[in-house]
Amino acid sequence: MDDYLERIRSGSLKLYALEKELGADEAVRVRREYIESESGADLAALGSFTIPIDQAVRKNIENMIGAVQVPVGVAGPLAVHGEYAKSSYYLPLATTEGALVASVNRGCSLITRAGGADVRIMRDGMTRAPVFAARDIIHAREIVTWVEEHVSEIREAAESTTSHGKLFDIVPYVAGTSVFLRMEFDTKDAMGMNMVTIASAKVGELVERETGARLVALSGNMCTDKKPAAINVVKGRGKTVVAGVKLSDDLIATLLKTDAETLAAVNYRKNLVGSARAASLGFNAQAANVVAAVFIACGQDAAHVVEGSTCITTVEKMDGGAYVAVTLPSLPVGTVGGGTGLATQRECLELLGVHGGGTPAGANARTFAEIVAAGVLAGELSLLGALAAQHLARAHQELGRG
Incomplete structure (x- = not known):
């Protein structure tokens, strides 16, 4: 020694x-x-x-x-009615923030008593966008034209690097003499950043050889990875997931101690108007809290919380209650690779029944994404309810966060 x-x-x-x-x-x-x-x-x-x-x-x-x-608690059971997640789950949450697990747990109880959360994945694709330098804007237009006319050749080059990834979209963007190729891949059960980076390198070689463009960087920040970006909100990155639940007036009164009209008003003025006035890219109450806690527990890349935070929460008053939904445009998750193989993180994924590769390929990652979205919905319901009932400060004080 x-x-x-x-x-x-x-x-x-x-x-x-x-x-x-x-x-x-x-x-x-x-x-x-x-x-x-x-x-x-x-x-x-x-x-x-x-x-x-x-x-x-x-x-x-x-x-x-x-x-x-990091202490790990569980919230649940949480009933989920997804295309992939079709069960009741205990959600592992790794956090040092007192009251968070209790808050999500209350939301889980509300969702489960309401019959469960409906969840759907709207889009599924991991992106990488290398940036090339053109000689001038005429050359930039020529590069774009070549890309648009040789998509199948580009796809073949990209997919030659992986037995799992599939290139299904490529969109060029130009700024002066900079040409960005935003490529989107189906990465199955992997979150896929390593996969798409290696595939993009192969594409870069092809584009350089055929067009005379100069590859400047494998990531040109049009991806956009680990930064708040409107392109991810609009076009999506990773899984784009929506979760919703209809709450009766009785459940809102009994569990949230408020009413549908007040719940909708808090969401409108806080999550929608307040976020717009602040020019926020997230229109939600605490989505990042739940995303971060699940990501840390389950071996995800914690830096992707910034993308998960761009959630949009909506509350619509209707006859007999309210319909509450969360839309997560950019949720990069995986059940193989990265930190998912570490023992404690693997156990948390096994708790949800999603560790490793799914059958068919991609099913486990999509199941996991649906569970996370339902968990975010639970967190939003609980915090909105606490705000609507003026209980937030009291809850923080009672649970050691005053």
Whole structure:
């Protein structure tokens, strides 16, 4: 141990190279002890975890020193009537925000007592948009024309890199001499960012060779990945999912302690008018809360919460109650790859019955997306109800968030 620490201090052994000489567990321990000695911090808690780390250091992280543990609670049962999710689920939520699980749990109870949430996936496609440099705007138009006339050739090149991904749409965009090709793929049960990036590289080679365009970057930010963007709200990215439920006046009064008219008014003035006045790309009460908690629990890319936050919540008063719906234009999720193989995250996916590849391919990821949308609906119902009944501050105070 001391020998390795001394070699790191002398610079003859790099922190990132420890796994080349030691097993994963030992490498993580040595690296953590070195950081402790350099910083003076006690990192014992970071070193106490249950996930097997061989896979983590191979696929998920570099320079690992331990693991941060996030409390996981469950909300439910949540009845879902989707095209893929057709059961009652307990939703795992990883969070340190007191009252969140209780809030979602109340929404789950309301949805289940109302007969369950109807959920449908409207679009399913992961995007990547490389950017090319043209010589001038005439050349830019020529590149676009070539792309439009050779879609089948582009598709063949893209799909030669993957046994699962299918290119089903490609839309060119031009800004001066910059040409963006926004490609959309069916990535089955994978979230698919690695898949579409590799496929896009192959397409880039083809476009360069055939048009004289210069590939500047595999991602030109027209995708748009991990940033709030109107193109994702309008065209969608990942799964575009809608979930809705009809609530009777009796349920609204009994569980939310308010009425349909007040519920609709709060949604209109807060989620719609307030968000518009703020120029927000999200028209919702707390969608990101639920998306983040499920994503962390289930091994999703947490940075995609920014896309999940662009949810639109609607409340329509009708005879005998109200119809409440959430629309998530951009929900990138997967049940294979990324963090889904880590032990604790895998268990959370198994709790929902969606870990791994589905039958047919893509079914598990779509089931998962429908469950997440229903969970977001539960969170919206509960928070809107708390606001309508003027209970929000009291709930935060009682659950340690005052």
